[in-house]
Amino acid sequence: MHPEAPRRILVVDDDPTVTEVVTGYLKHAGFLVDNAADGHEALVFAANGHPDLVVLDLMLPGMDGIDVCRALRRSSPATAVIMLTARGEEEDRVLGLEVGADDYVTKPFSPRELVLRVEAVLRRRTAVAAAAPGAGTLLRAADLVVDPAARRAVKGGDDLALTLREFDLLVYFMRNPGRAVSREQLLQEVWGWGFGDLSTVTVHTRRLRTKIEEDPASPRLIQTVWGVGYRFDSSEEKD
Incomplete structure (x- = not known):
């Protein structure tokens, strides 16, 4: 299931019980695991250890999970982040996604479910680069050039x-130009979830637009298809 070199996970939580349980499950699943109890320690670990994924509690002493996620996005944009939150309100979930989290799990949670989420996020990174057809082919649209194998977008x-999710989403759109796709389809194809919170797709699409559109408020590439979802327009000429 895992590549030859075990993936490294950083678990950031100030609750030793949660840390112990999550670490145990992740190690049992074959991951290398580091721990941090606060945001500043987490950023030091991330800078030196280069984790593949960070399991990040929202409520941390001193520097909270939102600020840690923002800092990680500036220093390590390709590192996946799964946010843990004790709150169930939608605004907390959306805020985590807005600052760049790839996924979230609400406490209390099943440690096995968290492991499955971790595996799904990391598996998707490999799948996007290897997906047929034309895995080694550059994708082009307007002034965008994307190399799925190198995970580089210009x-x-x-x-x-x-x-991680923004890149996967962009690759999916560019590989399916002109198709109207629903948020449910994107959740299935990009996240690999059979069901889930559709606001995840909405927030990531909005974030992606801010990075690839000349005017995110009037998008030309990722267009909204009302009542359906989105359509990626790769044509050079637009009305």
């Missing part, structure tokens, strides 16, 4: 700092 000659 706009107008400048590298884009995309999160």
Whole structure:
């Protein structure tokens, strides 16, 4: 299930019981696991250990999970982040997604479910690069050039700092130009979920637009298809 080199996970939570349980399950699943009890320690670990994924509690002493996620996005945009929150309100989930979290799990949660979410996020990273057809082919639209295998996206000659999910979403759109796709389809195809919170798709699409559109308020590439979802327009000429 895992590649030859075990993936490294950083678990950030100030509750030792949660940390112990989550760490145990992740190690049992074959991951290498580091721990941090606060935001500043987490950023030091992330800078030195280069984790593949960070399991990040929202409520941390001193520097909270939102600020940690923002800092991670600036320093390590390709590192996946799964946010843990003790709150169930939609605004907390959306805020985590807005600052760049790839997924979230609400406390109390099943440790096995968290492991499955971790595996799904990391598996998707590999699948996007290897997906047929034309896995080694560059994708182009307007002034965008995307290399799925290298996980690199360039706009107008400048590298884009995309999160794991944002990159996957962009690749999916560019591989399916002109198709109207629903948020349910995107949740299935990009996230690999059979069901879930559709606001996840909405927030990630909005974030992606801010990075690839000339005017995110009037998008030309990722267009809204009312009552359906979205359509990616790769044509050079637009009305």
